[in-house]
Amino acid sequence: MSEAISVHPGAGHAVHHDGHGHHHQSFVSKYIFSQDHKTIAKQFLITGIIWAIIGGLFSVLFRLQLGYPEQSFPILETFFGNWAKGGQIQPEFYYALITMHGTVLVFFVLTAGLSGTFANFLIPLQVGARDMASPFLNMLSYWFFFLASVIMLASLFISTGPASGGWTIYPPLSALGQASSGSIRGMDFWLISMAMFIVSSLLGGINYITTILNMRTKGMSMTRLPLTIWALFFTAVLGVLSFPVLLSGAILLLFDRNLGTSFFLSDIVVNGEILPNEGGSAILFQHLFWFLGHPEVYIILLPAMGMVSEILSVNSRKPIFGYMAMLGSLFAITILAFLVWAHHMFVTGLNPFLGSIFVLLTLLIAVPSAIKVFNWLTTLWRGNIRFTPATLFAIGFVSLFISGGLTGIFLGNSTIDIHLHDTMFVVAHFHIVMGVASMFGMFAGIYHWFPKMFGRYLNNTLGYIHFWVTMIGAYLIFWPMHYQGLAGIPRRYLDKRGWVSFNDFPELDKMITIVSIIVFAVQLMFVFNFFYSIFKGRKVRNKNPWGANTLEWTTPLRPGHGNWDGEIPEVHRWAYDYGKDGREFIPQTEEIGENESKH
C-alpha cells in the first residue's frame, strides 16, 4: 500500500505561519459560542461522534438480545435495572433501543453529524468565503442542535422510558400512552427535540444555500464548484423543503397527544374503553412523515456522494469522470427524492394504480445512481491511486452503494415489496445503502479533511485496521439479513423462538451479534484515534498535504476566523485539473496557461 502522505513537488506554496485569529477572543467566544464556521463544524462533528457511540451501543444491546435470546446477562441488570430484569432485555426496553438507535443515527449522526460538519467546514473554504452568509444564524443552528440533543438525551432517563414506537413514530402507537410506555412522556420529548432539530437544520440549510449562491469568490462560477459543494447544496435544498413538512406532522401529532384533537386518530378501542377520537387518519401521518422521510435518505446520502467524488478524484490523481453528468445526476436524484415517498407505503392499502406510478418513479432513481457509480469507477480506472484510509473508505462507499442499491430495485417494485415488507431484507437494504454507506462517506471525509481541521494527521495504521474490519464486518452483519428476510423473518421481533417458521437461523443471528460487537469495538478504536490525534497526531507541515486543487488547501495551516490572511484567492479553473499536461495537479487559483490543453 502506498504511503499515504507524501510531500508533492510543486505544491507551490510556502508554508505560512499559523494563521491566528484576527482579533482577541475569549475562550467562550472562540470555542463555545463561536461564529467561526470551522469551529461550528467541529462542534457538530464531536457532538455527532458522541451520539454515534450512544446509538451504536444501543444496536449492540439489541443485537445481544437477537443473538442470544435465551441467555441472561446480569451485567445488563446492573446498568439498566428493571429495563433488563434478570439480565434479559425487556420488550419495552427493546423497542426503545431500536427506536432511539434509528432516531439517533438517522438524524443526530448522519444528518447533523454529517452535513452539519462538512457543510459548515467545506462550504466557505471551498467556495472562497470568509464565513457563512450569516455566521450568527449558523451558531444558532448548532445550539438548536445541542438543545435537541439535550432533550433527546434527557428522554432516555424518564421513568416510563424514551419514545419506543419506531423512528417513524407512526400513530396510533406513538399517539397513545396506552399503546406503549414510551408513548406516555418519551414521545413528547422526542417531538420537542425533533422540533428543535428541524429548526437547527433549517437555519443551517438556508445559510448553506445562500453562501453557495451568493458568496463565491471571484472566478468561482457554478460549474467550477467542486462536487462536494454541489452535493451539499442539493442536500440543503432537500432539507429546507422537506423538514418543514415533518414539522407540520409533528405539530399535529403533539396536538393529538396532548390536546385531544383527532388528526391521526379515529375509532380506537383500548381494553374495552372507546376513545373519543373520530375522523382522524393514521395514513395521513405516514404521508407527511415520508414526504420528509424519503428526501431524508438523500439528505444523508448526498454529502457522502459529494465527498467521495472529491476524494476519489484527488487520490486517483485524475479528473472526476463526467463532471456535468455527476451534477445532472445529483439534480435528478434531488427532484426524484420528492416524488417517491409512497414507496414506503405500498402495504397501507394504497391504490395499486398510484402504487405503480411510485414504482416507476422509484426505479427511475436507478438511472442517476448508476451514472454516479459508473463515473466513480471510471475516475478510479487506470488512476495513480493512493490508497489512503480516506480513499479506501470512499471505495468502500461505492461498493456498499452498489450492493445496497441493487436490493433497492427489489424493494422499489410493489409486487416484491409486499412480500418483503417489514422483513429483515428491508433492514439489510437500508443499512447497507444508506446507513453504512453514508457512514463510510463520513469516515472518508474525516480522514481526508482532518489535517485541515486540526492541523494534524490521524494515525494511518489504525485507519487501515478501522477500514478493513468495518468493511468486512458490515458485509458479514448485513448480507445474511437478506437471506433471513427472503425466508420471511420479520423485523422488530424481540424473540423469534416462539415461531417455528422464524426460528431457522439462530446460529446466523449469533454470528451477526459477535461481528457487530467486534465492529463496534473498532469504532471505539477510531474514536480513540480521533481524539488522540487532535492533540498528539503527527503535525501537518505542508499546506496542501494531498496535493489537491480546491481552495481550502490554500489557507494557512491553522486558518483563523476569516480563513485567508490576505485577499481571498481568485479562481481561474475547475477543481479537477489532475494529471493534465504532465503536471500532477493544478490548483484552482492558477491562471490558465496560453498553451494549456482543454480538460
Next chain:
Amino acid sequence: MVSDLKIEENYKNSPSGDRGKMHPHKFTMWVAIGSIIMMFAGLTSAFIVKSNQTNWITVELPKAFWISTAIIIASSLTIQMALRSFKQREMGKYRSLIGFTLILGVAFVVFQWFGFEALWSQQITFKGAGAGQFLYVIFGLHAIHVIGGIVTLLIMFIKAFIGKTKLYSAVPVEVVAVYWHFVDLLWIYLLLFFLIIGG
C-alpha cells in the same frame, strides 16, 4: 466574529456581487420563506386530504378574521412606506411608520385571538373532526410567525431611537419588509383557502 464588513467584502468580490445581485441576508430570507411555505403547504394539503372524508364538519369564519385581514394589509403599506423613508434618510418619519406597523402587527394578533374565541364559543373545539381543528393549528402557526415579525420590528424600533450608526444600510429594513409582506400574503392565502375549501 466576522463583521458584516467582511461579509460585504466577500459579497462584492463574488461573481454574483459583481452582477449586482441580491444581498446574502436578503437571499437568506427568501430561502427561509420557501421553507415556511413548505410547512403551510404540508398542513393545507393534509387539510384537503381530510376534508374529503365523511363526517367532516366545516366552519364559518368569524368577522374578527376580516378585521385582522384589513389590519395586516394596512401594515404592509406602512412598512413599505417606512422602508422608503429610511432610504430617503427621513429618520423621523421612519421611526413613526415602524412604530405604526408594530402597533398594527399587535392588533392583528389580538383580532386573531378574538376570532379563536368566537369559534370556541360556537362549540368548535379540539374535540371531534373537522375544519376547526386545522384552523386553530394553521392560523395559530401563522400568528406565531407574525409574532416573530413583531419581535423583530420591536428591535428595529428601539434601534431607530438609540442607533448612532452612520452607515445607512437599508438591507435589514428590506429583509424585515420582505418577511412582513410574506406573512401578509400567507394570511391572505390561508383566508382564501379556508373560504374556498373549508367553508
